[in-house]
Amino acid sequence: MNxxxxxxxxxxxxxxxxxxxxxxxxxxxYLKTKEELQQQEKFYLNKFRQLRAIKIEVAKKKETSxxxxxxxxx
Numbered sequence: 001m002n003x004x005x006x007x008x009x010x011x012x013x014x015x016x017x018x019x020x021x022x023x024x025x026x027x028x029x030y031l032k033t034k035e036e037l038q039q040q041e042k043f044y045l046n047k048f049r050q051l052r053a054i055k056i057e058v059a060k061k062k063e064t065s066x067x068x069x070x071x072x073x074x
Contacts, residue, residue: 008015 006012
């Protein structure tokens with residue numbers, strides 16, 4: 001009974017290699033996609049950090065301007 005399940009009625013010699021090929025192909029695509037995602041995440045985070053640093057600098061300048069203007073008597 002178990003051997004019959006593996007041979008799939010005589011078609012096992014065609015089904016199992018196709019199954020293994022499909023599994024290996026999907027796994028390879030998964031690894032390549034994961035690698036590309038990690039590269040894109042690094043690129044995005046580097047760009048985002050630069051934008052964030054610029055925003056922080058602008059915010060500090062605005063804050064300093066507000067302090068200077070609020071302390072000056074007109």
